[in-house]
Amino acid sequence: MATSYEDRVLRVLAYIHDNPAGDLSLDALADVAAMSRFHWHRVFRALTGETCAQAVRRIRLHQAATWLVRSDKAISDIALSVGYPNPSSFARVFSEAYGSTPAAFRKAGQFRPAHPDFKTGGYPMHPVAIRKEPARRVAALPHKGAYSEIGKSFEAFGALCESRRLWPQVGPVLALYLDSPDDLPEDQLRSYAGAEFRGDTTPEDMDELSIPGGKTAVLTYKGPYSGIAAAYHSLFGNWLPESDEEPADEPCYEIYLNDPRETAPEDLLTEICLPLK
Helix, strand or coil: CCHHHHHHHHHHHHHHHHCCCCCCCHHHHHHHHCCCHHHHHHHHHHHHCCCHHHHHHHHHHHHHHHHHHHCCCCHHHHHHHCCCCCHHHHHHHHHHHHCCCHHHHHHHCCCCCCCCCCCCCCCCCCCEEEEEECCEEEEEEEEECCHHHCHHHHHHHHHHHHHCCCHHHEEEEEEEECCCCCCCCHHHCEEEEEEEECCCCCCCCCEEEEECCEEEEEEEEECCHHHHHHHHHHHHHHHHHHHCCCECCCCEEEEECCCCCCCCHHHCEEEEEEEEC
16 A cells, blocks of 8 residues: 555544544545545545544544543533533433443543542452563554553554555554653653564564563453553552562553454453563
8 A cells, every 4th residue: 555545544543633622524634634535535444444433433532531530621621622512412422432421431430639649459459460471572653642642653553554454464452651650741651552563574664672571460451441540550559569579670561452443442451461570
């Protein structure tokens, strides 16, 4: 697939993430892609596996879910921030996607105040197992900024794999997180969105990374990606102090066991992997 088409798709995906409250109509996105409206829709669907409208709705609601559990912004303001000026319309669409109203999602989720009083045992429990993980060769795209916004880089990674027919060479989809969000401002956090890669040569425009494998604590989290931050608190606040284990000098990474485009948010499965000494 011509690189120009890849560039158009990546440009549009980035535009949706950066302008959730903007005009994201098919005509507007066709203008961003600099393509005919009639042909753009077919190109986008062929390269990403979903329509522009499906991508816009999914990305907007993911950002809303993240803000619901990571901020104390009013729900009406969140709705407006993701392109829903009518709070009732937002509540209906959100409920269809996440199975609960925005208010119930915030209350039942892992929402915490800006400065919570963290303490061991104060987090939801999740199953943790110690496994010997294989070494992995990873092809990925870099992401800089809030970890909750890494979906932008995953959109680009998936579009490149689709357009270049790389999926037969791709293993588990994963993300690596290089910094502690407690130590750096969000805009300085570094991470990678990609997958284990089994091809001979790392694809152009992607970085090659290595995960050494070995003894690893693996927490299995079930639920929307917006709740993963609290699962980390459970891993480090509940499990690790009771385990007598010591983390290795390697970053955490996440393995995604199902596809968010085909799986309800409450059924998403994520393995949070903590390398151990």
